[in-house]
Amino acid sequence: MSGLEQTYHNALRWYPKKWRTANEDAMVGTLLDLADNDRRSAPARGELADLRSSGIASRFGILARLAASEATALASVVSLALGSAISGAGLVSSAWTWQSNGTTFHQLWSLTPLIENLGTGLSIYTLWLIAFVTAIVGLRRVTSVVLAISIVASVVLFIVGSSLPHFEHPGGVALAFLDVLAVMCIAGRVASRRRTALGVTTILAAVALWVTWWLRGHLGGYWGNGANNIDQFWAPLAAWLVWAGIPTALVLAIVFGRLGRRALSGAALLAAAPFLLLGLFAFGRSSDILPVAATVLAVLALAALTIGILRLLGLRIRVTRS
Amino acid sequence: MREPTFFVLASLADGRKHGYGIIKDAEELSDGRVRLKVGTLYAALDRLQLEGLVVAAGDEIVAGRLRRYFELTEPGATTLAVESERQASNARRATDRLNKRAARVVASPKAATA
Numbered sequence: 001m002s003g004l005e006q007t008y009h010n011a012l013r014w015y016p017k018k019w020r021t022a023n024e025d026a027m028v029g030t031l032l033d034l035a036d037n038d039r040r041s042a043p044a045r046g047e048l049a050d051l052r053s054s055g056i057a058s059r060f061g062i063l064a065r066l067a068a069s070e071a072t073a074l075a076s077v078v079s080l081a082l083g084s085a086i087s088g089a090g091l092v093s094s095a096w097t098w099q100s101n102g103t104t105f106h107q108l109w110s111l112t113p114l115i116e117n118l119g120t121g122l123s124i125y126t127l128w129l130i131a132f133v134t135a136i137v138g139l140r141r142v143t144s145v146v147l148a149i150s151i152v153a154s155v156v157l158f159i160v161g162s163s164l165p166h167f168e169h170p171g172g173v174a175l176a177f178l179d180v181l182a183v184m185c186i187a188g189r190v191a192s193r194r195r196t197a198l199g200v201t202t203i204l205a206a207v208a209l210w211v212t213w214w215l216r217g218h219l220g221g222y223w224g225n226g227a228n229n230i231d232q233f234w235a236p237l238a239a240w241l242v243w244a245g246i247p248t249a250l251v252l253a254i255v256f257g258r259l260g261r262r263a264l265s266g267a268a269l270l271a272a273a274p275f276l277l278l279g280l281f282a283f284g285r286s287s288d289i290l291p292v293a294a295t296v297l298a299v300l301a302l303a304a305l306t307i308g309i310l311r312l313l314g315l316r317i318r319v320t321r322s
Numbered sequence: 323m324r325e326p327t328f329f330v331l332a333s334l335a336d337g338r339k340h341g342y343g344i345i346k347d348a349e350e351l352s353d354g355r356v357r358l359k360v361g362t363l364y365a366a367l368d369r370l371q372l373e374g375l376v377v378a379a380g381d382e383i384v385a386g387r388l389r390r391y392f393e394l395t396e397p398g399a400t401t402l403a404v405e406s407e408r409q410a411s412n413a414r415r416a417t418d419r420l421n422k423r424a425a426r427v428v429a430s431p432k433a434a435t436a
Contacts, residue, residue, distance in 0.1 A: 019368075023368075026340075026341065026389070026390035027341070027360060027364055029340075029342075029387035029388045030342050030345070030360050030363070030364075031360050032387055033341075033342035033387065034345065034360065037342075047359065047360070050360070050361040050362060051360070051361045054361030054364070054365050055361070057365060058368070061365075061368075
């Protein structure tokens with residue numbers, strides 16, 4: 001192998017391994033044909049830079065294709081449904097609470113993450129419901145814009161609330177959770193042809209929220225007592241989702257994977273990801289065994305996610321003994 | 323459609339070609355204006371294959387080097403035809419306007435420059 005050929009092979013390391021396996025020899029052949037034509041024994045000016053930039057672009061192209069995949073689109077539908085159900089519960093419970101303070105409906109307040117005395121979090125809920133309505137009527141781009149506004153609004157709310165001591169505002173974990181859902185919705189680009197799926201999933205999510213609330217009212221101990229928890233909302237919901245939702249999502253992912261429905265399998269895993277993080281934060285201050293389990297689950301999920309992204313980028317971690 | 327993509331498709335319109343052949347052909351078709359870099363060419367071919375406009379059409383070993391051939395698909399030919407017609411239409415309209423301008427200049431040189 002000539003020095004020039006070796007130089008080209010080295011330059012092509014910027015491409016993902018999968019891409020190199022398929023195209024490296026053909027590409028080096030073309031590069032050498034051009035060098036012969038130009039009577040060169042060294043790379044042409046700008047040639048290596050072009051290979052580097054094209055290789056990097058190719059790696060990000062894989063991520064772009066992942067973002068455009070069926071699994072991501074389905075996960076975005078689930079995320080929008082969950083966020084909308086939570087927001088709907090928040091608005092409904094706040095309306096009931098204001099009208100009939102002290103009734104059983106007051107308990108619903110504890111189910112929702114963003115309500116405080118001043119009700120500033122209601123702006124986030126309202127934006128989410130607007131996003132839901134625009135998605136249902138097929139205005140996909142408007143949905144993404146509204147969700148992006150909700151992310152900006154939550155950041156502003158958090159910054160203002162943190163800097164003003166008497167300004168009540170939703171907690172950072174609650175805001176971050178909805179922001180993660182919003183990012184997943186935007187990245188997955190909720191398709192206008194999935195409106196039925198969105199409607200059905202939102203109803204299912206609302207029912208799941210109601211079951212969580214009902215269980216919270218009827219079960220004692222950890223489920224009914226928020227004393228150890230950073231937020232009345234997060235503990236029951238996170239406990240429910242970490243112990244019931246995430247295993248269900250994993251089982252669904254495996255079943256769909258075995259059935260060859262890779263998109264649905266991937267969607268189940270993606271949709272479960274925010275709740276793993278939620279579990280980590282929600283149980284972070286509890287002295288129960290739950291924080292350990294939640295932390296392990298979250299760390300495993302993050303490790304799997306990181307390894308998955310690295311593999312997609314064509315990068316591998318190799319441990320060698322010196 | 324970007325100009326390099328147009329010339330890649332145009333280069334494949336008369337039959338299959340390998341990477342080096344496409345680069346030389348695109349240069350010739352564009353009167354030397356477009357010299358595709360290899361990274362750019364293969365990125366374009368990768369994208370065009372994903373879009374179903376181009377397919378790989380066999381490998382050959384020549385002097386120890388792998389040559390991969392590519393050819394235009396029917397959707398690729400249709401896309402090229404639509405883009406060619408669009409560019410031709412634009413060119414016709416621009417030429418019409420220039421002809422009218424030229425006629426106006428001949429009729430009234432002062433009005434044309436005002």
